[in-house]
Amino acid sequence: MSMEWRPSGWGLRVTRSPDWQLRLDGEHVELLIEGRQYRQHVADDERVQVIPGLFWAKVALQTQDDGVLTMDGLPNGQASRLAAALQHVRFASTTRGRRALFNTILEQIQSWLAEADALTDRGSTARRWITHEQQQALLAGRPALPLQPDELERLFLDENVHEDLHSPVHRAALDALHDWQLDWPAVWADANAAMATRELELARDFLDRVESKPLTEEQARAVICFDNRVQVVASAGSGKTSTMVAKAAYAIDRGFVEPERIVMLAFNKDAAKELEERAQRCFDRLGMGNTVVEARTFHALGLAIIAKATGRKPDIPDWTIDATLGFNKLAELVDDLKDRSTHFRTQWDMFRLVFGRDLPPFGEQMEADGYDRDGSPYIRTLQGERVKSLEECVIADWLFYNGVTYDYERRYEFDTATDTHRQYRPDFYYPDAGLYHEHFALDADGQPPKHFANYSEGMHWKRQQHVARGTALVETTSFGLRSGHALLDLAEKLGEFDIELDPNPDRELPDQGAKPMPDADLIGLMRTFIAHAKSNCLTLDDMAARLRQMPEDQFKERHRRFLEIAGPVFQAWDNALADERSIDFEDMLNMAAGLLEQGHYESPYELVMADEFQDASRARARLCRALVSQPGRHLFTVGDDWQSINRFAGADVSVMTGFREGMGHGQVLKLEQTFRCPQALCDASSHFVSRNPAQIVKEVRSTTPAMGPVLQAFQMHRREEVQDGVRQYLATLHQQLLSGAVPQGRNGRVTVFVLGRYRADRGAVPSDWKTAFGSTMDVEFLTVHRSKGREADYVILPGMINRSFPSLRADDPVLSLAMPDGDTYPLSEERRLFYVALTRARRSVAMFTLQGKHSPFLDELVEEGVVEVTGISGAAIHEERCPVCKVGVFVDRNGPHGAFRSCSSYPLCHNKPKSGRRG
Numbered sequence: 001m002s003m004e005w006r007p008s009g010w011g012l013r014v015t016r017s018p019d020w021q022l023r024l025d026g027e028h029v030e031l032l033i034e035g036r037q038y039r040q041h042v043a044d045d046e047r048v049q050v051i052p053g054l055f056w057a058k059v060a061l062q063t064q065d066d067g068v069l070t071m072d073g074l075p076n077g078q079a080s081r082l083a084a085a086l087q088h089v090r091f092a093s094t095t096r097g098r099r100a101l102f103n104t105i106l107e108q109i110q111s112w113l114a115e116a117d118a119l120t121d122r123g124s125t126a127r128r129w130i131t132h133e134q135q136q137a138l139l140a141g142r143p144a145l146p147l148q149p150d151e152l153e154r155l156f157l158d159e160n161v162h163e164d165l166h167s168p169v170h171r172a173a174l175d176a177l178h179d180w181q182l183d184w185p186a187v188w189a190d191a192n193a194a195m196a197t198r199e200l201e202l203a204r205d206f207l208d209r210v211e212s213k214p215l216t217e218e219q220a221r222a223v224i225c226f227d228n229r230v231q232v233v234a235s236a237g238s239g240k241t242s243t244m245v246a247k248a249a250y251a252i253d254r255g256f257v258e259p260e261r262i263v264m265l266a267f268n269k270d271a272a273k274e275l276e277e278r279a280q281r282c283f284d285r286l287g288m289g290n291t292v293v294e295a296r297t298f299h300a301l302g303l304a305i306i307a308k309a310t311g312r313k314p315d316i317p318d319w320t321i322d323a324t325l326g327f328n329k330l331a332e333l334v335d336d337l338k339d340r341s342t343h344f345r346t347q348w349d350m351f352r353l354v355f356g357r358d359l360p361p362f363g364e365q366m367e368a369d370g371y372d373r374d375g376s377p378y379i380r381t382l383q384g385e386r387v388k389s390l391e392e393c394v395i396a397d398w399l400f401y402n403g404v405t406y407d408y409e410r411r412y413e414f415d416t417a418t419d420t421h422r423q424y425r426p427d428f429y430y431p432d433a434g435l436y437h438e439h440f441a442l443d444a445d446g447q448p449p450k451h452f453a454n455y456s457e458g459m460h461w462k463r464q465q466h467v468a469r470g471t472a473l474v475e476t477t478s479f480g481l482r483s484g485h486a487l488l489d490l491a492e493k494l495g496e497f498d499i500e501l502d503p504n505p506d507r508e509l510p511d512q513g514a515k516p517m518p519d520a521d522l523i524g525l526m527r528t529f530i531a532h533a534k535s536n537c538l539t540l541d542d543m544a545a546r547l548r549q550m551p552e553d554q555f556k557e558r559h560r561r562f563l564e565i566a567g568p569v570f571q572a573w574d575n576a577l578a579d580e581r582s583i584d585f586e587d588m589l590n591m592a593a594g595l596l597e598q599g600h601y602e603s604p605y606e607l608v609m610a611d612e613f614q615d616a617s618r619a620r621a622r623l624c625r626a627l628v629s630q631p632g633r634h635l636f637t638v639g640d641d642w643q644s645i646n647r648f649a650g651a652d653v654s655v656m657t658g659f660r661e662g663m664g665h666g667q668v669l670k671l672e673q674t675f676r677c678p679q680a681l682c683d684a685s686s687h688f689v690s691r692n693p694a695q696i697v698k699e700v701r702s703t704t705p706a707m708g709p710v711l712q713a714f715q716m717h718r719r720e721e722v723q724d725g726v727r728q729y730l731a732t733l734h735q736q737l738l739s740g741a742v743p744q745g746r747n748g749r750v751t752v753f754v755l756g757r758y759r760a761d762r763g764a765v766p767s768d769w770k771t772a773f774g775s776t777m778d779v780e781f782l783t784v785h786r787s788k789g790r791e792a793d794y795v796i797l798p799g800m801i802n803r804s805f806p807s808l809r810a811d812d813p814v815l816s817l818a819m820p821d822g823d824t825y826p827l828s829e830e831r832r833l834f835y836v837a838l839t840r841a842r843r844s845v846a847m848f849t850l851q852g853k854h855s856p857f858l859d860e861l862v863e864e865g866v867v868e869v870t871g872i873s874g875a876a877i878h879e880e881r882c883p884v885c886k887v888g889v890f891v892d893r894n895g896p897h898g899a900f901r902s903c904s905s906y907p908l909c910h911n912k913p914k915s916g917r918r919g
Contacts, residue, residue, distance in 0.1 A: 002026075002148065005082050011056045011073030020071045022059060022082070026151065027089055031061055033071065038063055042089055050083040052076055088146065098161045105152070106173055108143040109180045115141070116184060120191050127199055128256070129226035130188045132665045133631060139184065152177060192225075199224050206253060210246040210282055211239075218671045223247045226256065228628070229666035231613065231659040232638040235700045236839035237676025237791065240638040244609055245279045247636060248293050249286060251607055257634075261606040264295040265624070267615060271789070272297050275611065298620050299585050302592035309601035314591075315582035331523050333572040341568070348522070348565050349505035353382060354397040355562070356517030358813045359390055359555040362478055363441070363449030366390045367808065368885070369514070371909035375884035381408075384512040391481055392427060392439055393514075398487055403502035404494065405432055412436075414469050424465055426473075433497035435472045437490070438462055442477040444553060472497075484557035524648075525812055526569050531650040532818035533570065534586030535617035540567050543817045555813070562814040586650065589619035596626035603627045606634060612789075613639030617650040621662055635663065641696050642689045645785060645833045652819060653832075657696060672698050676791055676842055678706040684866040688857075689835040692825040704842065707742060711867040713800070713847040713858060715877055722798050722848050725872045726754065727766040729846055730773050733794065737776040744776070751792040752779045755837050757805040759783060764798030764848070784837045795841040798848045800855040802887050806830030831857070851879075852888035852904025885909040 006021045020033040029048055031038040040061055042048050051058040053072075057079030061069045074082070091097035115138060123130040147155060155161065156177050162170055200207070200220055207223070208214040215223065219239055222232045223246045234240035244264060251257040264279070266272040276295035283291040296304075299316075307313040319329040338345040360366050366389060368377030378386035381396040385408045392408075399406050412424040428437035440459055441448050448455040466473040474493045480486030491501055509516070533543065540563075547563055550556050577583060583591065595601045608627045610616065616624075616639075628635045637659070644653035660666045674682060682700040689695060716725050730752070736742040737750065745751060754765050762781045766772070769779045782790070799805050806827045825831070834857050838845055849858055849869065861867045869877055879889040888905030890913055903909040 003085055005059075005074060005078055007056070007071070007073030008075055011075060015056060015072035017072035022071070024082075024085055024089070026148075029061070029086075031069065031071075033069065038069065040064075042086055048086060050079050050086070052079055095160050098155060098158060101146070102155055102158075102161055105145055105147070105155070106176065108145065109176050112138075112142055113176060113179055120188065123188075123191055123195055127195060127202065127254070129195070129224075130192055131226070131228050133228045135185060135188050149181065192227075196221055196224050203250070206250065206286075207246070209286060210249050211242045212285075215239075215242065215246060216671075216673050218669070218673060219243045219246065222669045222671065223250045225667055225669060226251075226634060227665075227667045228634055229659075229663045230634070230636045231656070231666055231668045232636070232671060233656075233668060233696050233698060234638050234640050234671040235674050235682075235698055236640060236643060236836075237674040238671035239675060240640075240671060241275065241278055241611070243671065244275065244611060244636070244638055245282045248279055248607070248609065249282050249288065249291075252288070252291060252293075253286070257607045259291050259293050261604065262293045262609070263301065263605045263607075263627075264293060264609045264611065265298050265301065266295060266611045267297065269297060271611060272300075298623060299588055302588040302623060305592040305595060305601055306588065309595040314588070315580060316585070316588065317577070317580055317582050320577070320582075320584035326527060327520075327523060329576065330527050330569070330573065331519075333576060334519075334523060334526070334569060337568050337572060344565065344568055345505055346503045347561065350401055350503065351517075351558075351561050351565055352519065352522055353401050353516040354394060355558045356522075357390060357393075358558060359394070359482065362443055362482070362553055363451065371885050371903075371905070371911060373910040373912075375911050377885075380514040382509055382513045382516065384510045384514075389441075391441075391478055394481060395428070395437075395439060395476065395487075395490075397514075399428070401503055401507065402491075403504060403507065404430065404499060406430055406437075412465070413471070414465070416465060421461065424462065426462070430494070430497070430499065433472075433494065433499050435474060435493070435497055436466065437474050437476070439476045439481070439486075440478070442479060444479045446477075479553060482555050482557060483552040484560060487557070525814070526566060528648050528650075529566055529815060529818050530570055530573055531586055531617075532652075532815055534584070534590065535619040535650040535652070536818060537590055537618070537622070538818055540570060546817050559814055559817060563817060586617075586619055589617075589623050593619070593623045593626040596623075596629065603630065603633070606632060608633070608635050610635070610637040611639070613637035614641045614644035614653060614656045615639070615646045615649075615651040616655045618652055618655060619650070621652075621655045625663060642686075642698070642832055643788060643836050643839075645788065645829060645836055647815075647829050653694075657694060668696075670698055672701055674700055674702045674704070676704065677702055677839055678704050678710050678843070680706055680866075681710040681838065681841060681845065684711060684861065684864070685835050685838040687864065688838070688860065689831055692828050692831060694825055694828070707843045710841075710844050711847070711861065712844065713849060713862070713867050713869040714872045715849050715851055715854075715869050716872070717851050719801075719850060722764050722850075723766060725848055726764050726796055726798060727769075727772075728872050729796065730766065730769060730777070730779070734773040734776050745793050749775075750777045750794060750843075752777050752794045752796065753787060753790070753792040753840055754779065754781045754796045754798060755784045755787050755840065756781065757784060757799050757807060757833075761799045764796070784833050787840050788836050791840050791842055793841070793843045795837065795845045796848070797837055797845065800847040800849045800858045802853045802855055805834065805855050806857060852882075852891065854887065880913070882909060882911050884911040 003024045004021065007017065012019060018034050020031065023030045027041060029040055029042055038061060040047050040063070047062050049060045051060060053076070055076065056072060057074045057076055059071045059074060059082070063069060119130060119134060119138060122128070145152065156174060157165065159165065164170060200217065203224070207220045216239070219242060222230070222243050232240065232243060234243070248262050248264065251262065252259050264275045266275055272295045279293050279295065283289055303313065303316070319325040334348070338348060366377065366379065369380045370386070371377055372386065376388065378388060379390050379393040381387055381393050382400045383396060385396060387393050387396055387408060396406070396408060407429045409425040409427065410429040412426060416424040426436040427439050430437065441452060441455070463473070474490060476486035476490055480489065494501070543563060547556070547559055550559060577587070596603055603626070605627055608624060610624055624635055624637070627633070639656055641653055641656045644651055644656065655662060659668060677685070679702045682702050686698065686700050690697070714725055714729070716722050733742065737744060756762060756764070765779060765781045773779070807830060847858055849855060854869070858869070862869060871877060882888040882890060882903040882905065885903060885905050888903040888909055890901045891904045893900055893902055900912065902912045
């Protein structure tokens, strides 16, 4: 027994007693008072005494030298517990007392063990999972024994207490003590594993007939596992739908759940209909034709819950459902805000023109707009200059937007060229003020990036020039720009020189200048932001708090400016809903979950099954959790985090990767056997997507035989040639099918998907494919997003081009204000999207790229050695990659001075090899 007591602060003040602390350790008390420690055995009443008072009790301790220490200020309630504990220890120190204590403890242990054994036996005899909920209820009722484990051992082996340590009765007591000390969650886990293995045999006939083909062992184990929370991580083409409908049938067949107490949730009407039809075919196959299980979309269920709980079915406007209508509605609301508020219009366009791009981490490389002749990367400003960094571009564009006349890297008015320094060219010069401006790459501590050689010396030299020559200088830093102070300080400094800012959204942009973020992109970002904020139940105040907590060295100013314009847009969206007395989909999910959480509606479902869980938003996960919050309920989710590609629609992959944390507990099972892709394609695609360490680890296995090369990559010279390349590829396939070199598909014809990152990739499909090749194949164009859940024999990816796939605008960092901390791996969503594209194929994937414009994803596959880029005929390509931009290759060109070689990325890159001139 180990317990502690200490006086109350008020008691110490009233009794003026020194601070003290008393600890009961076995048969001893330890007193800590005024920095000194005393230890005393409590065998008799004289050594330690508790003396009650009117409000506070005293504790008297006899020391080893027969002195007495008296402590005051212990509340009487605590004093009573201390006295009882002391009495218990004194009683237990006698032989008779220890015997009584042993009997009491043994009775408590045996009583609890009987319940634990009964739970285990019920699971075995009833062929049922021992659920986490059952385990926790039993563990919560486990008695708290008055002795520590080592004290228990001594009590059970004390020869003075027991007449015969070798008697059958005492051996049984020792066995009980041993069982009491077992790791019971591990015991139940072993019992569940044994039950599942036995059930695989006992339910074999059912598991073989429930679907058109016998379930694999992985699928069968997922069906049998009936813990309260189960997540199945399913590989592409691994039969997750089969597993879902089989589990519903199994639950009904075994009598675990009545059909009307089961609901299967899908993300859209088509998916819900497919689940319902698949379940019905399953029931017909098993002779359960009259059985019906409900399949609904999340939103349909949420709507039904709200209607039943409130007695009023809410309206859902079409513009909250249809993506195009929603975009148009938001554009209309933004235009109205611009008309009503000059400030909003100014800040909206300020963000588009100046803050449209995020900054790279401090000191890291930027995504260049192009490369100068010496190989230096540059960024194009709104005014048309080529500046050396994205930070300088932000400053230049801010100056342009505010109507400030400036020169970039204008020659300093004094000659500074020496044998050690070139002519000085300050970053900016303001001719109307005679003011120079240097922007320094310094962090919060005033330090440059470690790899910037001699940077500090250069700063000192520049400052010295201005001091020596009496020229005015204003300085900004990377940290100041990112945190927002730099532009405020610059505005103040310009004001001191009588330069007033004139922000003008209508200022004409030079033709040679950079193209700002389009209105449509910012509106689309706003729609995604609103969906995420609502899905995560975040208010504008919540997001402002998140902004305050952001590290200052991120581009915090960009996030602040985005939130400044997002607030009015968010409010306008909600006002538009209120005007129509309606709600949107995110409101619906949160409202339904809230009604369940607050007890205004009781879920009728005992088994909730959620499909495509990798695309769940926090709001969907919250609704699932609320549906099964009552005892005896089960949540079963299936999905593949490697295929989480709907972030733009509010999906949050961490709902799946953090399943146990979000749901409180959970069994996580895997379906790693695929029935779709050949093993070589599984290996290549799995390795590619698994470079992101946030993805759940899977070892995808396949028994599907390969039919020729599983990955091919063809390079064309110009984008206009891609359609002809696709035609040649289809023509070759057509001839192979006619000759029998390649087997026909499932229905006598093969299926071909042409998958585009964008709808514009549709132009790669030959318009006459049906006339030319329709006798052997069906060709269909889909965006990669639309292809998820579908499969074809052959997949063609016509847009494996740099800056096309992957899209570099996939994940805007400002969305982090509306989302939980999650996946920060570069281009993580695009990487998963490419994985989806690869794994649609049952046989082969053909990728098309352009000379000098390879997609970095294609380059990665080439580096891994899983594919080689060839000409459309299959001939090898021998090229020299540009070492400057690392994207283009050197190509032959003709100019006014004859033939030469240069980078194919010109005019973005001006690099030429040293031997570039020919002739």
